Amino acid sequence: MDPNVLHNLSYGVYIVSSVKDSKINGQIVNTAFQITSEPVTIAISINKKNLTHEFIESSRLFTISILNEEAPLQFIGKFGFKTGRTEDKFKDVGFKKLASGCPVVMDHSICYIEAKVVDCFGCGTHTLFIGQMSDSGMIKPGKPMTYEYYHLVKKGTTPRSAPTFIKGE
Numbered sequence: 001m002d003p004n005v006l007h008n009l010s011y012g013v014y015i016v017s018s019v020k021d022s023k024i025n026g027q028i029v030n031t032a033f034q035i036t037s038e039p040v041t042i043a044i045s046i047n048k049k050n051l052t053h054e055f056i057e058s059s060r061l062f063t064i065s066i067l068n069e070e071a072p073l074q075f076i077g078k079f080g081f082k083t084g085r086t087e088d089k090f091k092d093v094g095f096k097k098l099a100s101g102c103p104v105v106m107d108h109s110i111c112y113i114e115a116k117v118v119d120c121f122g123c124g125t126h127t128l129f130i131g132q133m134s135d136s137g138m139i140k141p142g143k144p145m146t147y148e149y150y151h152l153v154k155k156g157t158t159p160r161s162a163p164t165f166i167k168g169e
Helices: 001-007 051-059 072-081 147-152
Strands: 014-020 023-028 032-037 040-047 061-067 095-097 104-105 109-123 125-137
Touching: 001 095, 001 109, 014 104, 023 051, 023 072, 023 104, 023 147, 032 072, 040 051, 040 061, 051 061, 051 125, 072 125, 104 109
Parallel strands: none
Antiparallel strands: 014 023, 014 061, 032 040, 040 125, 061 109, 095 104, 109 125
16 A cells, blocks of 8 residues: 555645634644535544644634745744644734634635534544534635645645654655
8 A cells, every 4th residue: 555645635735723712723734625515514634632623622613724825834834833832823923813713814824714613523643623614705815825835846844743644754
């Protein structure tokens, strides 16, 4: 079996955020997708050890900020290779809070989606959160960053906690 065939599945680069007791946190994800159009239903995959997972479990809410191709690696790294347990990932980052309290990252994002969790499934190290879209909006024109672009053009790496991490790469 060759796990490298999985690199042929299409992914994007997003910041998933949530809120818990008025605190906010977010992280980079590459697994976010639309499941249905009526009602609009979205799924995300979050590592069970991540702080964002704890926030989503508590609030039953999440936002997805869709990053553009111009997002710098340092910015992506702030949300992808750091932990909200020890630092404020939103410090010096442009964001807005929606009526729910969930943050939307404005810097380097072209649009956003907010969803209310309606179901979730444990999948080994990760949870698949299923949410119905409750808000969305365009931020600015741009081209969404694909995971392929992140790897081939930006020369980005995959963190161990990502669902697409392949040991030995």
